[in-house]
Amino acid sequence: MSVNLLLNGDLCRFLAKRSREMVIPAIELARRTSIKDFLEALGIPHPEIHRLRVNGEEKDFNHIVAENDRIEVFAVPWSIDLTRHNHLTPALHPIRFAVDANVGKLARMLRMTGFDTFYDPGLSDAELAETAWRDKRILLTRDIALLKRKKVVHGRLIRHSNPAEQLTEVIGLYGLRDQIVPFSRCLCCNNGLEEIAKAEIIDRLQPLTQKYYDDFKICRQCERLYWPGSHRERMLKLIEEL
Numbered sequence: 178m179s180v181n182l183l184l185n186g187d188l189c190r191f192l193a194k195r196s197r198e199m200v201i202p203a204i205e206l207a208r209r210t211s212i213k214d215f216l217e218a219l220g221i222p223h224p225e226i227h228r229l230r231v232n233g234e235e236k237d238f239n240h241i242v243a244e245n246d247r248i249e250v251f252a253v254p255w256s257i258d259l260t261r262h263n264h265l266t267p268a269l270h271p272i273r274f275a276v277d278a279n280v281g282k283l284a285r286m287l288r289m290t291g292f293d294t295f296y297d298p299g300l301s302d303a304e305l306a307e308t309a310w311r312d313k314r315i316l317l318t319r320d321i322a323l324l325k326r327k328k329v330v331h332g333r334l335i336r337h338s339n340p341a342e343q344l345t346e347v348i349g350l351y352g353l354r355d356q357i358v359p360f361s362r363c364l365c366c367n368n369g370l371e372e373i374a375k376a377e378i379i380d381r382l383q384p385l386t387q388k389y390y391d392d393f394k395i396c397r398q399c400e401r402l403y404w405p406g407s408h409r410e411r412m413l414k415l416i417e418e419l
């Protein structure tokens with residue numbers, strides 16, 4: 178049995194045998210298989226697929242690949258609104274993340290920009306996939322095998338290696354620029370920060386901090402204090418660049 182496969186977008190990057198041709202004709206099929214399993218066996222993780230068309234008709238992942246199928250696979254576009262229903266995945270609201278240990282700095286930056294981000298580098302791949310599925314979070318990783326796990330619904334292979342570029346990638350992809358709220362979330366616990374009067378915490382401050390800063394926020398979970406320091410200036414510059 179053979180099928181005709183047409184890959185759109187940058188999906189060729191996932192093929193074990195890279196082909197510069199976007200059309201890969203006559204792939205041999207050994208057994209009866211769903212289109213999801215078929216494409217994952219070729220190397221393409223299902224969360225990277227936005228739409229599937231077989232012989233000109235929209236299909237979902239359950240389609241059983243048949244002789245001479247003409248399969249068109251569409252990559253997730255460079256900007257996507259996940260709060261609306263897509264062909265293969267349910268709508269997602271609110272937009273929240275679960276971040277793999279291999280992009281740990283991205284987790285911190287997402288929290289800095291105010292996005293609800295689960296991060297626990299102690300979890301196994303199975304536990305992380307389970308958490309993302311249970312909490313309806315987008316799984317962000319650089320591990321292709323993790324994205325192929327059945328539990329993963331929304332996920333993304335992070336393309337960039339530099340954390341600032343990774344942040345730009347995620348914010349651009351999910352159209353989140355207008356939702357950035359800097360310094361609203363604890364970098365350690367992901368908890369929302371609350372404003373706190375200087376008088377209440379003044380005995381916890383270093384003399385120079387006491388002298389130069391008046392606006393403070395606190396994480397009620399870990400009791401960490403946040404205020405506009407040099408770190409914040411660097412972060413604001415980065416956010417402006419976004």
Ligand SMILES: [Zn+2]
Nearest residue numbers: 363366396399
């Ligand atoms: Zn905290």
